[in-house]
Amino acid sequence: MAAILSIQNLRKSYAGGFEALKGVNLDIEEGEIIALLGPNGAGKTTLISTVCGITMPTSGSVTVAGYDILDNYRQARSQIGLVPQEIALEPFEKVINTVRFSRGLFGKSRKDSAVEDILKRLSLWDKRDNQIRELSGGMKRRVLIAKALAHEPRVLFLDEPTAGVDVELRKDMWEIVEQLRADGVTTILTTHYIEEAEAIADRVGVINKGDILLVEDKDTLMARMGRKQLDVQLTTQLDAVPDALSLYDLRLADDGWTLSYSYDVNAERTGITKLLNDVQEVGLQLRDVVTRQSSLEDIFVSLVNEPEEVA
Numbered sequence: 001m002a003a004i005l006s007i008q009n010l011r012k013s014y015a016g017g018f019e020a021l022k023g024v025n026l027d028i029e030e031g032e033i034i035a036l037l038g039p040n041g042a043g044k045t046t047l048i049s050t051v052c053g054i055t056m057p058t059s060g061s062v063t064v065a066g067y068d069i070l071d072n073y074r075q076a077r078s079q080i081g082l083v084p085q086e087i088a089l090e091p092f093e094k095v096i097n098t099v100r101f102s103r104g105l106f107g108k109s110r111k112d113s114a115v116e117d118i119l120k121r122l123s124l125w126d127k128r129d130n131q132i133r134e135l136s137g138g139m140k141r142r143v144l145i146a147k148a149l150a151h152e153p154r155v156l157f158l159d160e161p162t163a164g165v166d167v168e169l170r171k172d173m174w175e176i177v178e179q180l181r182a183d184g185v186t187t188i189l190t191t192h193y194i195e196e197a198e199a200i201a202d203r204v205g206v207i208n209k210g211d212i213l214l215v216e217d218k219d220t221l222m223a224r225m226g227r228k229q230l231d232v233q234l235t236t237q238l239d240a241v242p243d244a245l246s247l248y249d250l251r252l253a254d255d256g257w258t259l260s261y262s263y264d265v266n267a268e269r270t271g272i273t274k275l276l277n278d279v280q281e282v283g284l285q286l287r288d289v290v291t292r293q294s295s296l297e298d299i300f301v302s303l304v305n306e307p308e309e310v311a
């Protein structure tokens with residue numbers, strides 16, 4: 001199946017020469033939900049703005065549903081809904097009008113049933129006649145999504161949709177994205193919240209300093225890079241890891257009560273049984289043993305914190 005969004009070797013240098021995108025390649029299939037994770041300044045908003053035609057690419061190409069974003073700008077743009085990172089709404093406008101207006105901007109004929117459907121889906125129908133300034137912050141975020149959906153796009157960009165919103169609304173957003181998928185809408189969202197990527201994405205991309213470091217199926221990523229940690233809680237406090245256990249590469253907790261052992265979940269031999277034996281051999285008593293799965297967060301931090309290359 002052809003990709004609904006295809007980004008080839010996309011570069012963006014801002015005036016002044018700063019290179020915010022350094023040759024990004026990314027193909028996204030229809031109906032996918034992909035989360036782009038990356039620290040502040042990684043280039044996430046630049047990537048979205050370039051695809052949406054808000055900033056001009058320096059080189060490379062992007063097609064949306066087969067339309068080139070430069071050669072077929074209008075067709076390409078009409079396939080895309082964008083929820084920007086910053087809330088920018090007209091405070092005195094009524095909710096329903098602002099959504100109608102967004103639809104009209106794309107040259108779509110007025111279709112009240114479509115607007116009604118979108119407002120209901122976002123639980124804004126009751127607020128349709130309220131002015132924007134009368135809404136809570138979370139409701140304003142929903143209005144941004146409603147506006148982005150007003151022209152019935154096939155690809156939705158959400159630039160940090162849940163920054164600063166409460167847990168309830170965050171979960172609502174995830175549900176909205178999931179429902180949109182059922183209608184065939186492809187969603188690309190950026191986030192700083194790893195649990196967000198973990199919760200809703202099919203694929204996760206990690207972007208840092210203008211480069212995509214990795215794009216992978218979320219489950220594969222977690223299985224491939226996933227490690228588990230075994231915490232051995234002791235009945236005595238230690239100053240250092242006993243020499244007799246040095247072959248295990250253990251970490252002693254700051255308080256001296258716990259030894260941590262990291263192992264590969266997929267390895268044939270994890271070494272746990274031998275470790276626990278050896279711990280007792282050196283005369284230590286176990287109070288408890290706890291394991292925890294390393295999360296996407298651990299993976300992300302280890303990727304983004306790779307040591308700087310020396311030029």
Ligand SMILES: Nc1ncnc2c1ncn2[C@@H]1O[C@H](COP(=O)(O)OP(=O)(O)OP(=O)(O)O)[C@@H](O)[C@H]1O
Pocket residue numbers: 014015018020038039040041042043044045046047085
């Ligand atoms: N209009 C601009 N002119 C010059 N540099 C810019 C401009 N917009 C962004 N940049 C720079 O490009 C880099 C990437 O910025 P961008 O906004 O894409 O990051 P981001 O990943 O969205 O970060 P955040 O998570 O903080 O939103 C940053 O170093 C930023 O300062």
Ligand SMILES: [Mg+2]
Pocket residue numbers: 044045046085159
């Ligand atoms: Mg941004």
